[in-house]
Amino acid sequence: MKALWRLEAIRKRNARDLCVSLLERQLGHPLPLTRDDSDINDVWQLVDSCLSYAGAFHALMTVVEEFHRGSIPMEELRNLVDELLPEPLLHPRERRELDGLLRTLAARAPELVAPDVIRALYWEVTGPSGPALNADPDDLRGVLARLEDLTVSVDSVPPLLAFVEELAASANGRPAVDLQSWAGGLAHRLGLARSLPAARRRAAQASQRRQPRSYLIIEFRPDGAVPDRYLTSAWLQVEGEHGLMLHCDDDPLPFDRLPVLVKELLSENQQVVNRPTPELTLEFVLPVDLLGTPLDQLRITVDGLERRLGIEHPVVVRSLDRMRRQAYHHPWRRKWHWLRDNPRGAKVCWVTQPGQYGGESLYNMLLSEPSSVCLAMAFPPRPDGPDSSDELRAALQAGAPIVAWCRRGRDPGRFVQEFQDLLDMGALALPDTVLTLRRQALRALDEDPGGDHLGLELTLIFDDADRLPEPYVRLKAPA
Incomplete structure (x- = not known):
């Protein structure tokens, strides 16, 4: 206090008022300071207030030094501050x-x-x-x-x-x-x-x-003996816990039986109805040729009320092929763990027209850049087969946990802007953000039945590599 009092910029009221004003400007906010008519008491109040806020006293020294740079009292005060007060963490x-x-x-x-x-x-x-x-x-x-x-x-x-x-x-x-x-x-x-x-x-x-969450996971596996028939399984998984098998059908079903299965699971299965958390995400594990199916627009009827599945819960799809092929798991886990640790740094690989990149080039782009965890296409990938496009295959094999596309095709500039707006809300929040988008789309459809809102046409692959259905979890040693 004595060393500070020796400085004229502190001792005189007018100069001290100017120092306080400059100090608050440097801090970026007013300093909680009770002023006193007595000069000595006023300085005590200033010192006490500065010591209450990290970096405030050092900022005061910077201000006062503009008036007394090179003077002996200033040097003595600076040495005293350096000895008694640690350097603040922040600039x-x-x-x-x-x-x-x-x-x-x-x-x-x-x-x-x-x-x-x-x-x-x-x-x-x-x-x-x-x-x-x-x-x-x-x-x-x-x-x-x-x-x-x-x-x-x-x-x-x-x-x-x-x-x-x-x-x-x-x-x-x-x-x-x-x-x-x-x-x-x-x-x-x-x-x-x-x-x-x-x-x-x-x-x-x-x-x-x-914010705990439950997941209803429904898998369709192609039945090798009967074309266009699928073996179905379903699990309920609460975040951080093992999945509970709800359904496992050995008799292959046609894909058009899916609405009945979903309706039964959501409204009649007691484990789902009485799940411990209110938030529920629907995940459909599908072969690559079914990933573009508009499951968010699937209509179910419960107690006489028909509605689209995608406005009630977040609806995402996941790749059955990637889950079943262990060779795909290493890049997938690397990408997912990077995204999990850097959720705000996710980068998108934009593909605005089919064939924009060759399969090998796109695979290399996604694989070599850790932050490229998302592939976004303004058009739907062609079905799997000899004439299929390479974009979806490259994304799945390179480990991209997020893939999104517009099912009817879209103006590239418009799609980039719309999907970037979703990503700005956080990559890990995409299922919930897309749920909001789908609800907005339905309201827009009521006002303009001929509209082409993205929420009616967006497919989202959101693949959590840390959370696999039970059959794909590696066996562990007994506890």
Whole structure:
């Protein structure tokens, strides 16, 4: 305090007011400061307020140094600060950017920064033995300052970085992308880039734990003896648990019996009706020649009310051929694990017309770039066979967990914009985002029966390599 008082820019009221104004501009937000008519008490209040916010005192030194650079009192004060106060984790620019990102998040999704959520996230990243939260959860800047002071954790990831990753995993759209980009930049500067994927995986898993989901998986396997007949199986799987077999038919069925099977499973099977989680995703495991079947538009009738399947639950398709061929599993797992660890960094390989790339070229593009986890086509792939296109085959063999296309074909520029809008909401959220799109499409169809909304024509392959139906799970040693 004595060293600070020796500086004229601090000692005189007018100069001190200017320093406070410049300090707040550098911080990017007002400093909670109670002013006092007494100069000495006013300086004490300034010091106390700066010490309450990580980086604020160092920012004050930067401001004051503009007035007293090279002076003996300034050098003495700088040496004292360097000795007593550790260097802050964030640079001023990083702190301002984070403040702006969180204000945007609060405006778009206020429930994610509610006091109870912030308190829970604080204890999640600091652990049960972490220091008490000496800040009001309503004061998000105060919580961030507290986290910035905690620079060490057991897994080498600073709690502040883990906190931002948790928020990004819970958010959607541009705020999530920007938060994860900010965290990636900080991790790179701190030399923690290798630790970040593990932090992101934990954040994604924590987010999933907060939003449990069940999966109804229905498989159609071609019957070799009878063309156009299929052996059907169905499982119910709750997230993180083994699947429960619901149905296994040894008698081959025609594909047009699928609506009856789906209706029975959804409305009459007691395990599905009484599932432990309300959220349910429908996954159809199909041979390659059936992947383009518009199952989201499948109509079922329950108690006299007919509706499309795709407006009630997320509906995705999965590749039976990839599940059954172990040789495809290695690139598939690599791609899925990359996506799981970097959900906001997913890149799309756009194919806007058939034959745009040769099969080998497309396979090489997808295989050689880890972030290319999605293939998007503005046209439907031709059925499997001698005259089939190579796009779908290349995507499945290269391990792309996400493949999407418009079943009737679409103007390439329009399709790219529409599907990119879906991806901006988060690659791992695509099944739910597409569900919303399909509901919007039906409302648009009521207003314009001749419309061509993408939600009526989009097929989505969404293949989770960590979650396979029970027959495909590798045998493990007994517990």
